[in-house]
Amino acid sequence: MGDVIFRIYRFEAGKDSAPRYQEYKLALEPGITLLNCLNQIRGSQDGTLAYRMSCGSAICGSCAMRANGHALLACKTQASSLVKNGVIQLDPLGNFPVLRDLVVDLEPFWSSLRQVKPWLQPDTSDEPERERLQTAAEFHRIDYATTCILCASCWSDCNVLEVDKKFLGPATLAKAHRYIFDSRDAKTQERLERIAEPRGVWDCTHCGECSTRCPTETKPLARIEEVREAVMIAGVTRSPGARHAMGFRESIKWFGALNENYLPVRSMGFFNIIGLLGILPVGLRMMRKRKAPPLLPHFIDKVGEVRKIYKRFHELRKEAGGGGGKYEGDE
Amino acid sequence: MGLQYALFTGCVAKGAGRELLTSTNLVLNKLGVELFEMSDAACCGAGVASEDNVMVSDVVNARTFALAEERGMDIMNICVTCQGVHKKAQHRMAEDAEYTAQVNDVLKGETGREYKGKARVRHFAKILIEDIGLENLKKHVVKPLGAIKAAAFYGCYAVRPHTYSDLKNPDDPDEMELILEAIGAKTVNYPGRLKCCGFPILMMNKQNSLTMAGAVVRSAKESGADCLVTQCPLCHLNMDAYQPEIDESLQTPVIHIQQLIGLAMGFSAQELGMDTHIVSPSGALAAI
Numbered sequence: 001m002g003d004v005i006f007r008i009y010r011f012e013a014g015k016d017s018a019p020r021y022q023e024y025k026l027a028l029e030p031g032i033t034l035l036n037c038l039n040q041i042r043g044s045q046d047g048t049l050a051y052r053m054s055c056g057s058a059i060c061g062s063c064a065m066r067a068n069g070h071a072l073l074a075c076k077t078q079a080s081s082l083v084k085n086g087v088i089q090l091d092p093l094g095n096f097p098v099l100r101d102l103v104v105d106l107e108p109f110w111s112s113l114r115q116v117k118p119w120l121q122p123d124t125s126d127e128p129e130r131e132r133l134q135t136a137a138e139f140h141r142i143d144y145a146t147t148c149i150l151c152a153s154c155w156s157d158c159n160v161l162e163v164d165k166k167f168l169g170p171a172t173l174a175k176a177h178r179y180i181f182d183s184r185d186a187k188t189q190e191r192l193e194r195i196a197e198p199r200g201v202w203d204c205t206h207c208g209e210c211s212t213r214c215p216t217e218t219k220p221l222a223r224i225e226e227v228r229e230a231v232m233i234a235g236v237t238r239s240p241g242a243r244h245a246m247g248f249r250e251s252i253k254w255f256g257a258l259n260e261n262y263l264p265v266r267s268m269g270f271f272n273i274i275g276l277l278g279i280l281p282v283g284l285r286m287m288r289k290r291k292a293p294p295l296l297p298h299f300i301d302k303v304g305e306v307r308k309i310y311k312r313f314h315e316l317r318k319e320a321g322g323g324g325g326k327y328e329g330d331e
Numbered sequence: 332m333g334l335q336y337a338l339f340t341g342c343v344a345k346g347a348g349r350e351l352l353t354s355t356n357l358v359l360n361k362l363g364v365e366l367f368e369m370s371d372a373a374c375c376g377a378g379v380a381s382e383d384n385v386m387v388s389d390v391v392n393a394r395t396f397a398l399a400e401e402r403g404m405d406i407m408n409i410c411v412t413c414q415g416v417h418k419k420a421q422h423r424m425a426e427d428a429e430y431t432a433q434v435n436d437v438l439k440g441e442t443g444r445e446y447k448g449k450a451r452v453r454h455f456a457k458i459l460i461e462d463i464g465l466e467n468l469k470k471h472v473v474k475p476l477g478a479i480k481a482a483a484f485y486g487c488y489a490v491r492p493h494t495y496s497d498l499k500n501p502d503d504p505d506e507m508e509l510i511l512e513a514i515g516a517k518t519v520n521y522p523g524r525l526k527c528c529g530f531p532i533l534m535m536n537k538q539n540s541l542t543m544a545g546a547v548v549r550s551a552k553e554s555g556a557d558c559l560v561t562q563c564p565l566c567h568l569n570m571d572a573y574q575p576e577i578d579e580s581l582q583t584p585v586i587h588i589q590q591l592i593g594l595a596m597g598f599s600a601q602e603l604g605m606d607t608h609i610v611s612p613s614g615a616l617a618a619i
Contacts, residue, residue, distance in 0.1 A: 070502060159527040163542040202535045205543070206378050207527035208491025212501075221492065228382035240535045245383040252380060252391065256373040258342035267534035278537070282572050286347060291572070291607045293346035301371035306391060308441040313387040 003027050004079070006041060007089045008049065012100045019098070021089075022046075028079050034088070035063050035074035051102035058215060061151030065102045066091040071153035071213045093156035095165070109152050112169050116176040116194065123186040138183040145178035148218040154210035166199050170210035170220035173201055177223040180230055192227075192234045201227050202241025233317070243267050253310040256300030260293040334462055337399040337450075338366040339417070341410035341564070342374050347572075348564035350604025354589040355409050355455065357603065361471055361596050362463055366407070372398055375416040377565075378488075378531070385423075390437050392420040393446035397438065405451040407458055409589070411563035415488025417452040418495045424448070454489065456506055456562055456588065457497050465513040473597040475515025478618035481591065482519050482556035483507035484547060484570075486563035487527050510588065511560065514595035523550035530569040544569040545577040548585075557615040558584045560591055572609050584612035594619065 003025045011019035024041045035053055042049045051074075052062040058076040065074055067082050068089050082088045096104035122132060154170040161167055168176075173195070180191050195201045201224055210220040231237075232245055247266035251259045268275035286292040300306070344352040359366055372395040374380070381388035395417070399406045408414035424431040425448065435445050453461070459468065490501050498504040504525075508518040529543030548570050551559050561567040564587070571585040585608065593603040594616070605612050 068502075159529075159543060160532070160539060163529075163546070164536070164539045167539075198536070203532055203539065205487070205527045205529060205531045205540075207487045209527075211492040219492075225378075225382050225385070229385060232383050244534050245379050248374075248376060248379045249383050252374045252376065257345065258374045258377070260342065260346040264534060281576065285575065285609050286572055289607045289609055291347055291350075291609070298342075298345050300373055303373075305394065305442040305444075306373045309390050309394070309437065310387060312437055312441050313384060313390075317384070 003086075004083050005087045006037065007087055008041075008101070009091045009098075010049075010101055011098050013098060028083075030080075032079050033075055034067060034072075034077045034079045034082065034090075037079045037088075038074060038090075049102075050100040059149060061149035064093055064151040064153045064156065064215075066093060066156060071156040073151060073153070073215045076215055093152055095156055095158060095161045096152070104152075106152060108165060109150075109155055109169070109171065112172045113150075113175055115168065116172055116179070116191070117187075118175045118179065120179065120182065120185055121187040122184050132184040134183050141181040141183075142178050144217045144219060145174050145181070145223050147216040148174055148178075149216055151215060153213040153215060154218075154220050157209040157213045159207040159209055160203060160205055164199070164203075167203050168195075168200050170204070170224070171218075173204065173227060174218050174220040174223040176201075177227050180227060189234060189236075192231050192236050195227060196231050196236045196239050196242065198239075201231065202239055202244075240267050240269070243269060249310070253307055254303075255297050256303035256306045257298050259297050261295065262297075333363050333365060335365040335367065335404055336407035336458065337402055337404040338368045339372055339375075339395065339406050339408050339413060340368060341408065341413040343564035343568070344409055347568060348587075350607050351409060351564050351567075351587045351589065354587055354593045354598075354603045357598055358589050358592050358596065362467065364463065367402060367404065369395065369398060369406075375413040375420075377412055378416050378419075381416070381420075386434065386437075389420050389423060389434050390441075392417060393424065393434050393438050394442060394444055396421070396448075396450040396452070397444040397446045399450040400447055401444070405453065408452065408454050410565070411454055411486040411489045412565050414452060414454040414497075415495060418497075421448075421452060422495055453497060454562060456489075456510060459510060460506060465509060468510070468513050468592070472514050472595045474595055474619060476511075476591065476595050476619060477515045477517065479516045479591075479615065480519050480555055480557045481511050481516045481560045481586075482521050482551035482554065482558070483511060483524065483588075484528070484551070484559050484561050484566055484585075485525055486561065486566045489562060490525050507560065507562065507588065511591070514592055516591065516595075519551070519554045519556045521550045521554035521556065523547035526550075528563075528566040528569045530565040533569065540569065541573055541577050544573060545581070548574060548577070548581050548583050552581060552583045556583065557618075558586050558591075558612060560586050560588050562588050574610050582610060582614070584608060584610045584615050586612055 006024040007021050010022045024045055054060040054062045056075045058073050063074040092098045092102045092104045099105050158170055161169055176195050179185050204224050208221055244267040247263045264279050340352055373391050376388040439445055493501045511518050526547050529540035533540040567585050574581055590603045
């Protein structure tokens with residue numbers, strides 16, 4: 001491959017008033033990684049270019065940055081796969097303040113992680129003689145979540161963080177998963193209640209950016225989905241998110257379909273007058289345009305089959321007993 | 332025999348977005364495609380039912396796939412969320428034979444049906460490109476939409492996670508643009524094209540949800556678009572029904588892709604149910 005233009009974001013906090021892009025030309029060696037390209041540019045063209053790096057083996061997570069608008073690990077990516085019309089554009093991770101060039105201030109990430117107490121809290125009243133052991137099956141439950149290398153790629157591209165910096169964020173929710181599902185941890189219920197608070201697990205939109213950008217098997221969205229299920233099983237249901245999930249369950253079980261008149265009211269809470277008044281204007285707008293859902297509920301044909309499936313699972317969850325067992329909102 | 336599909340309408344096309352079903356039927360009828368509406372299929376769960384109980388949601392969706400298999404047809408979705416949720420359920424089962432056996436065990440026990448892993452699940456746009464063909468579509472265009480600058484909005488479930496995406500290049504797709512260009516419309520590239528509309532958290536955090544929707548609409552408008560075009564009725568609802576609350580001055584209509592195709596085929600805006608949109612598309616369409 002011939003010369004490629006590297007269009008790189010340049011900025012120094014406290015010195016520059018605005019960021020700019022600087023272009024560097026480099027002939028790509030076959031098989032070269034993006035990180036090695038940066039090393040070559042810094043080594044032979046511009047020693048002032050700043051970026052983080054350490055292991056070069058996708059283990060330490062320091063070289064995360066954005067290439068062509070998406071977060072990735074520079075050491076894990078072939079430069080040739082990124083060339084678009086002869087150009088590779090590099091930016092610092094999104095959703096962070098920039099310190100210099102491709103180096104961001106990760107403090108918001110660390111302070112979010114601290115909120116979910118990312119350490120094991122075992123039952124100290126029963127000190128064991130030796131380390132607490134796990135079976136292979138117990139470890140398997142947290143296997144994926146433990147692979148997180150804290151690179152913040154998920155954080156960079158999270159669509160919710162773009163509009164709300166107080167959201168716990170995908171890596172933090174995946175880290176919470178790792179302790180919620182750890183067989184040696186004794187604070188599961190407390191952790192589930194914390195995570196179900198506003199700006200927590202229910203604030204994720206499932207946009208899927210986190211899992212798409214994650215360079216490991218952590219795949220935060222999948223972990224978020226598992227945490228939500230654990231929240232429901234544990235009966236932590238006093239939040240709009242949990243009521244929303246119960247509304248889906250009830251609606252599918254009764255009608256086979258989603259009842260769009262029932263669901264918003266159920267999610268808001270039947271006695272949440274302020275919340276219910278808040279959804280009134282959109283309802284009126286839709287009624288005026290004949291867009292509002294029909295008042296009479298729509299039932300699918302053979303809805304009895306769906307009811308039987310749900311009934312069977314109600315029995316299964318009751319039989320399972322352990323693991324929380326409670327299946328609130330059911331018969 | 333022409334093309335036949337089991338049409339999974341999704342709940343919105345039977346409720347707050349009935350014009351989506353109307354326009355789909357008009358367009359596909361014109362293209363000679365036969366649709367069998369799956370009136371016995373249950374809600375896909377929208378990624379929420381599975382968070383309450385992933386297996387019950389997979390059994391309910393496996394039942395939907397079994398119903399299509401019994402008819403010997405592939406499934407057509409007209410909602411990107413339903414399509415993504417269906418694909419994810421199929422993926423979970425395809426990866427784990429033991430799990431599929433457990434799902435089928437309940438399904439057979441309660442309904443006598445079985446999911447054999449044969450029914451393909453695709454969105455309208457994918458079927459339009461793959462099976463019907465854009466050249467064929469062009470033959471039915473009687474009113475090219477050259478005067479319209481349309482901003483394609485893909486919807487998360489069409490794009491991410493990439494593992495389940497049907498798009499050739501999910502980080503920079505062109506499928507919707509190809510369809511829009513086939514009906515003569517001009518397309519605009521804009522930063523919000525692949526973003527999230529915020530709909531799934533409307534009930535949990537309305538402020539965040541509407542900020543996200545507003546950012547997409549604003550981004551399209553600032554890039555010179557006359558209208559946004561969606562392939563998911565949930566994105567449509569968040570950006571259309573809530574637009575007056577987000578910013579009265581945006582005035583950017585949000586149109587289902589089937590409706591725009593229908594216009595190019597010569598159907599009237601009213602036949603396509605465009606008069607039911609909260610943000611009236613009449614200004615944007617006046618140029619046609």
